[in-house]
Amino acid sequence: MSLADEVWVLVEEALAVYRDSPRAVAWLRGHQARFTEPVRVAVAGAPRSGKSTVANALIGEEFVPTGAFTWYRDGERPRAAIGPHEVPIARRDGRAFVDAGDADRVDVQWPSRSLRDLTLIDTPAGAPVEQVYGEADAVLYLTRHVHSTDLRYLRTAHDHAVARAAPVNTVLVLARADEIGGGRIDALSSAKQIARRYRREAQVKPLCQNVIAVAGLLAVAARTLRPDEFTALTSLASLARTELDDHLLSADRFVGDDFPVRLDPAVRRGLVDRFGIFGVRLTTTLIRQGFDTQVRLTGQLVQRSGLGELRESIGAYFTERQDVLKARSALLGLDVVLRNEPRPGSVGLAAAVERILASAHDFRELRLLAALQSGRTKLPGELDGEATRLVGGLGTNVVARLGMDYQPDEAELRHVVLDAVGRWREQAANPAYDQGQRRAAAVVVRSCEAMLVGLS
Numbered sequence: 322m323s324l325a326d327e328v329w330v331l332v333e334e335a336l337a338v339y340r341d342s343p344r345a346v347a348w349l350r351g352h353q354a355r356f357t358e359p360v361r362v363a364v365a366g367a368p369r370s371g372k373s374t375v376a377n378a379l380i381g382e383e384f385v386p387t388g389a390f391t392w393y394r395d396g397e398r399p400r401a402a403i404g405p406h407e408v409p410i411a412r413r414d415g416r417a418f419v420d421a422g423d424a425d426r427v428d429v430q431w432p433s434r435s436l437r438d439l440t441l442i443d444t445p446a447g448a449p450v451e452q453v454y455g456e457a458d459a460v461l462y463l464t465r466h467v468h469s470t471d472l473r474y475l476r477t478a479h480d481h482a483v484a485r486a487a488p489v490n491t492v493l494v495l496a497r498a499d500e501i502g503g504g505r506i507d508a509l510s511s512a513k514q515i516a517r518r519y520r521r522e523a524q525v526k527p528l529c530q531n532v533i534a535v536a537g538l539l540a541v542a543a544r545t546l547r548p549d550e551f552t553a554l555t556s557l558a559s560l561a562r563t564e565l566d567d568h569l570l571s572a573d574r575f576v577g578d579d580f581p582v583r584l585d586p587a588v589r590r591g592l593v594d595r596f597g598i599f600g601v602r603l604t605t606t607l608i609r610q611g612f613d614t615q616v617r618l619t620g621q622l623v624q625r626s627g628l629g630e631l632r633e634s635i636g637a638y639f640t641e642r643q644d645v646l647k648a649r650s651a652l653l654g655l656d657v658v659l660r661n662e663p664r665p666g667s668v669g670l671a672a673a674v675e676r677i678l679a680s681a682h683d684f685r686e687l688r689l690l691a692a693l694q695s696g697r698t699k700l701p702g703e704l705d706g707e708a709t710r711l712v713g714g715l716g717t718n719v720v721a722r723l724g725m726d727y728q729p730d731e732a733e734l735r736h737v738v739l740d741a742v743g744r745w746r747e748q749a750a751n752p753a754y755d756q757g758q759r760r761a762a763a764v765v766v767r768s769c770e771a772m773l774v775g776l777s
Contacts, residue, residue, distance in 0.1 A: 324683045325356065328648040331673050335655055338666035345658045352654040355458070359394075360643035361440045362635065365453045366463030367470065368446040371496035371537040375463060376443040378540035378628050379635075380433050384443075385413065387421035390456070391443040396430025403427055415547075438640040454478045455653075458646040459490040459639040461631075462529070465497050467519055475528040483653045486678040489687040490646055492634050493519070493529040498627060499536035499599040506602055509536060509625055520695035530638045530691040535627035539600045543622035550595065551615045553588050557601070558608035565605070572598045637694075638687065641717050645683040652677065682767050686712040689764045698761050704748065708765050711741065719772050735776050742769040 322330075332349055339345035355361070364372045373386040380393055399417075401408050403424045410429075411418045421427045444453050454460060460478070464471045479488050498512035505511075512534035519525050519532040542550075557565060564581045568574045572593045576586055592601050603625065604618065612618045623629050639646065652674055659667045659674070678684075692698035693709045700708055709715070710724050720728060723737050748754070748762035 323644065324677070324681050325644040325648045327677060328651045329353070329356065331670065331677070332651055332655060334673075335658065335667075335670055338664070338670065339658060339662065342662060345662055348654060348658060352651040355650060356644075356647050359437070359439050360459060360639050360646055361442060361457045362639055363442040363444055363453050363457035363460045364463065365444045365448065365450075365460055366494075366496070370463040370465060372463055373443055374537035374541055375461065375494065375496055375535060375631075376441055378535075378537055378544055378626075379435055379441060379632070380431060381435055381544045382431060382433065383416040383541060383545055384429070385416050385418045386443070386445075387419055387424075387427050388445055389421045389424050390426045390445060390448070391419075391421075392426065392428045393433075393436060393441040393443070394428070394430050395433055395436035397432065398430070399432070400430040401427060415545075438643075439635070450474055450477045454484075454490075457490075458643070458650050459492075461492050461494050461635075463494045463496040465495065465500070467493070467495075467522075467525060472524055472528070479528060481653065481656070483649070483656050483674070483678060487649050487652075487681070487684040488527060489530060489638070489642075489684055489691075490649065491529040492631075492638060493525065493532045494631065495519070495532065495534040496537050498534040499539055499597060501534075506599075506606065508599060509534065509627065512536075513627070517696070521697055526695070526697055530687065531634045531695060533627055533631045533634055535631050536599070537626075538595075538597045539603070539622060540626035540628035542595045542600055543619050543626060543628070546615060546619050546622075548615065549588075550592065551618065553584060553592060554601070554604050554618075555608055555613070556582065556584060558605040558613075569598060569602050569605075575601065637690065637714055641713065642683070642687060645687065648681075649684075682764075682771065685764050686768060689761055690714050692761070698757055700748075700758055700761065708761060711745075711765050712768050719775065722768070722772065731776060735773070738769055738772045738776065742766060742773060745769060 332353055336346060336349050339349065364376045366372050373384065376393070377383050384391070399410050401410050401419045403421065403426070408419060419427055419429065442457055462471070462475060475491065478491070479485055495512055495516050499508050501508045501512040501515065516532045516534040525532065560582060568577070568580060575593055575598060576589045578586075580586075580589065596604060604622065607618060607621050612621045655670065656674060659671050689698065690709065690712050693700075693705060694714065699705060711722050713722055715721050715724070719734060723734070723741070725737070729737070745762055745766045749759055749766050751759065751762070754762070
């Protein structure tokens, strides 16, 4: 029985115990309903950390922040609603706008490939941590630099028995990465180095799966690049560097009256608003380097902005593991009921929750995957990459875990899995390894054994 199935059965048992409590029944039914939805990913963080910008980059559309909890889902047509009432989506300067008024929540349906596998929740400034983590299955927490207030927020999110036992639903994002080092052309490289350092910090690593540096403004501009903007950037790139570089030292110089070519000031202001002065510098440099078509430039900007790495993390930790994260959310929800309405029949349910948390291999896989990908745990040679693959870092089905690029028959699968079990059992007992490496190998063994059971 999978973790999700096991938790579903447990919630059914809880519904029987609490059948005379309308509040508890509604709460538990709500958590059951979440199993049928895409994984919910909230974008949270301090004010001006770039939450809405990163959300827009992931969606591939510019939305004006509503000031409310804004839920973005895939839909056949653009549509917004506040409660049961549909509200218009307007366009202002090329951006989508929904007037939320005093509403606490806005639901937006938007045709987007990026939203097919997840529901994105853009949270307002000052949103309570309990509400953010209660409504979402996973969280992208944004900050410009990791401060004590950020650590307190994340510790509060994990200040719960279930959350502490399974701290597997947060990715930390160093947003506005282009502002590192005064916006130098190597700012993104510097930001990525800082992210790698944070992954290993003792205060940070227990609180998140990964740390990613993202230049949100650049990522949004890349995903929504317009032909007229590309034409203007190409015109800038055609200038000699001696003519242009001094005017790229600041936004004020770039929009000044002494600009060396007849590029309308309004166009230049638009480029700065959309790309930032760092983005204008980077795009003109890339065009000179040969990324001189809109498709080539867009692909390069998406990768350099950190958006590609962020998508990969969302895939590896959230969408590929949505059943695990939903089971975790349901366990948290069940624990709330057990604490708020204790009764004789709840004692066995509480014990079952503890047993699941202690034995759930899915949570161990996610913790190990984060440790391997961040470098907190290292295995020699090619074993590091193989372990990442076997615990589901490249996909959670058996063929992906085994790294096979074709569909083998069951006999061949069994042979390959048995070989992996034997090799990794040897690694788990290797006296040359430290305790962390042997523990990592033991998790891999358990993953291989689970595959073997699945083939039976």
